[in-house]
Amino acid sequence: MIAAAQNADGRIEIFYVGTNNALYHNTQTAPNGTAWAGETRFPNDSAKQIAVARNADGRLEIFYVGSNNALYHNWQTAPNGAWAGETRFANDSAKWVAVGRNADGRLEMFYVGTNDGLYHNWQTKPGANTWAGETRFANASAKVIAVGQNLDGRLEIFYVGTNNNLYHNWQTKPGANTWAGETRFANASAQWVAVGQNTDGRLEIFYVGTNNDLYHNWQTTANSTVWAGETRFPNDSAQYIAVDRNPDGRQEIFYVGTNSALYRNWQTAANGVWAGEFRLSGASARQIAIGRNLDGRLEVFYVGTNGNIYHNRQTMVPSDV
Numbered sequence: 001m002i003a004a005a006q007n008a009d010g011r012i013e014i015f016y017v018g019t020n021n022a023l024y025h026n027t028q029t030a031p032n033g034t035a036w037a038g039e040t041r042f043p044n045d046s047a048k049q050i051a052v053a054r055n056a057d058g059r060l061e062i063f064y065v066g067s068n069n070a071l072y073h074n075w076q077t078a079p080n081g082a083w084a085g086e087t088r089f090a091n092d093s094a095k096w097v098a099v100g101r102n103a104d105g106r107l108e109m110f111y112v113g114t115n116d117g118l119y120h121n122w123q124t125k126p127g128a129n130t131w132a133g134e135t136r137f138a139n140a141s142a143k144v145i146a147v148g149q150n151l152d153g154r155l156e157i158f159y160v161g162t163n164n165n166l167y168h169n170w171q172t173k174p175g176a177n178t179w180a181g182e183t184r185f186a187n188a189s190a191q192w193v194a195v196g197q198n199t200d201g202r203l204e205i206f207y208v209g210t211n212n213d214l215y216h217n218w219q220t221t222a223n224s225t226v227w228a229g230e231t232r233f234p235n236d237s238a239q240y241i242a243v244d245r246n247p248d249g250r251q252e253i254f255y256v257g258t259n260s261a262l263y264r265n266w267q268t269a270a271n272g273v274w275a276g277e278f279r280l281s282g283a284s285a286r287q288i289a290i291g292r293n294l295d296g297r298l299e300v301f302y303v304g305t306n307g308n309i310y311h312n313r314q315t316m317v318p319s320d321v
Contacts, residue, residue: 001287002309003050004301008058008079010294019307023047031294035235041318042074045086051097055124056105064293070110075129084129089121092134094178098145105173116141122177132177135140140182146193151201151222158193164210166190170225180225182310185217188230194241199249201271205272212237212258233265236277242288247296254300260284262302280312 001014010031016024023045029035047064054060058079064072071092075084096112105126111119118140124130142159148156153174159167165189172178190207195202197203201222205213214236220226238255246250249270253264262283266275285302299313 001047002287002292002301002303003052004187004289004299005052005054006292006294007060007062008054008124008286011080011260012291012293012299012304013060014291014301014309015052015062016303016309017047017050019178021046021048021100021132021189023050023064032297040152042083043076045281046070051099051109053099053101053107054109056101059127061099061107063096063097063099064129065094065111069095071097078168078297083305087129089131091133092119093156094119096142098157100147100149100157102155103149105212106175108155110147110157111146112142112145116143118142118145118159118213135177137179137182140167140169144190144192146195146205148195148197148203148205150203154205154223156195157193158205160190160193160207164191165187166193166207170203176291183225184185185227185230186219188215190215192238194242194253196243196245198251198283199245202271204251206241206253208238208241208255212239212246214238214241218240231275236263236265240285240287241298242290244290244292244298248261253292254302256288256302260286260305262288262300264300270293283310283312285310 006015011028013027014239023042024039026039027037031307046067061075071089071094072086077084081199094111094116099109101128106123108122118137119134121131121200136217141162145159152272154171167182169182170180191211192208196207202219204218214233218228232316237258241255243253250267262280262285264278268275284305287303289301301311
């Protein structure tokens with residue numbers, strides 16, 4: 001598993017689980033640079049799955065499922081700085097974790113318990129190391145979760161249920177601990193889901209169907225509960241997807257095909273149509289993460305089928321190559 005985030009000074013930092021289940025990180029030595037500091041292990045930490053976010057004060061914080069299924073976090077003690085050390089969320093256990101940031105800056109994590117229940121927990125104030133405590137979403141069960149933020153600041157979660165149906169739920173107002181309730185995307189079934197945002201604020205989801213086909217769906221207007229409907233990317237099949245937005249506003253997706261090859265597709269204009277599938281020559285992958293350089297150039301990081309970690313970056317801003 002691999003994740004990427006941008007430090008307060010603009011340097012990309014990646015986090016990954018080694019083949020020995022240990023948790024590692026590596027960071028650019030300078031913003032936009034090609035040189036990296038080198039692999040560093042988080043002492044004594046082991047993991048299965050990772051999520052990362054940036055606190056309101058700029059400090060990165062990672063959340064991870066340990067090899068014992070316990071749920072942990074670790075945070076920088078200062079922006080761009082050293083790490084505090086592993087801290088367990090008391091009594092929480094998980095299979096999957098995702099994280100978003102509320103409109104007021106408080107981080108909120110969403111996770112699938114070992115009982116397949118869907119839970120969340122949130123900082124009591126922006127940047128705090130104190131958390132409200134585990135709260136279950138009533139009657140909801142899940143396998144995979146993605147988190148988006150509406151234009152008005154309300155968090156919205158998208159998840160694949162244990163029945164493979166695709167659902168979403170959203171805050172009733174920005175920063176609220178009240179949620180609208182589970183809503184199914186009619187007729188949609190999935191294995192994997194990711195979420196992006198158009199420049200006009202409309203959320204857009206990308207998902208792998210149970211038939212391995214690649215689909216997307218988008219809000220008809222920003223902040224809306226109305227969605228356009230499932231649309232298939234012609235001839236595209238996938239196992240795993242990641243999405244980010246170019247500095248000119250065009251969304252770009254990277255995905256692992258059913259043949260383990262690495263592909264990308266991008267909007268031809270902000271909020272617009274899609275260019276079509278493009279294979280990254282010679283690349284094969286198992287997992288993907290996207291980082292954004294300080295100058296806006298996207299950089300894709302991926303675990304190859306051989307277990308090695310690779311990266312590839314845009315050569316200019318913005319770029320279609």
